[in-house]
Amino acid sequence: MTLNKSQIHFPQRIICLTEETTEALYMMGEEDRIVGISSYTVRPARAKQEKPKVSAFIDARIEKIIALEPDLVLAFSDMQADIVKQLIQQGIQVHCFNHRTVKGILQMIQTLAALIGEPAKGQKLIHTLQQNIARIEAKVAQLSLRPKVYFEEWDEPIITGIGWVSEIVTLAGGNDCYPSHAQQSLAKHRIIEHPEDVIAHQPDIIMAAWCGKKFQPQQLIARPGWQSIPAVMNAEVHEIESSIILQPGPAALTDGINAVYAVIEQWHQRQLAATDIKGNRHA
Structure with missing residues (x-):
């Protein structure tokens, strides 16, 4: 029937x-x-x-x-x-x-729209989100440098970013320090067992969104040995509001990716300015 x-x-x-x-x-x-x-x-x-x-x-x-x-x-x-x-x-x-990926977010919207009998509305929203991603990618294409980015989702134990967060870091112009961890769907499989491992990665930027509580940058900076991390030495430790990055929905692909890109773009500008200053000094 x-x-x-x-x-x-x-x-x-x-x-x-x-x-x-x-x-x-x-x-x-x-x-x-x-x-x-x-x-x-x-x-x-x-x-x-x-x-x-x-x-x-x-x-x-x-x-x-x-x-x-x-x-x-x-x-x-x-x-x-x-x-x-x-x-x-x-x-x-x-x-x-x-779902745990950017593609999964878009598929979630498509499925949700189908469940309510409004597939066209789902496609319209997906198109809007894809347009924003494309806008960010076009901006990233103009950047000449890609920073190493460490994203922290929780502090005790230390947990690094989930799949869509890692993808957003990449789309916004960064290189995630823990892409293999990001492929793990469960938080317990994304735990950084040895905090000194982050030091070894020497991230240029640290971003954090502690799920469900306010990020405390001074606690992160005070960890033994972390003062030698470039991101810490150069005051490149940034909070990304958890509500725009840790929920796998429209927010991550609008305000979330925009916020991550803004941090990376500002870092990029500071790097170019520093390079120009050094060049002028040797001129």
Whole structure:
């Protein structure tokens, strides 16, 4: 039996347990479908005022979710596996995304748009995000230097950036110090066992977004031996707001990649200026 679109029930009451699907639905103009969100949601800012908060990240108010009568709950990653299990046991329809790459972010949007029966809106949003990536790539093509970048996602233990973060560093003009770690989907496999290993990489720039808490640059700089790292010696230690880089959704491909590029471009300008000063001194 073949069903046409008018015969298919697309979800009208959606709960988003993470921020990226909330933001994507708002950007597609489909926010009226959302009946519950994560308490960590900050994008868009108005979502927290408009929508009930039903979850943190690894915890959720199952009773409240059930009371909201969702016809679809959207989750993300193995970290929410227990929540997903409980909801499925209650007979609730759940889709759990598990993407870790830039391509995966775009595919998530495509899948989400299909789930709500609005594939054209998904394609429009994807095109907008791809345009921004292309804009950044065009700017990067004008840079003559590529810095070594160490990205820190957590401090105790030290965890380096996940897949899409590493890709964004590369797209924005840097060379990630830990590309092999970035291929690991689980945080426990991205732990830097020996902090002195970062020293050996001699990154030109350090970027950090400590997931869920404020980055403390002085704590990082005070680590034994880290004062010999070029990024530390040259005051190239920068915070990237976690909400724009650590959620695998539109934010990472808009404000996130823009912020990473801005740090790299400014470093590039300082390197050229320093080279010019040295050249003039020897002239």
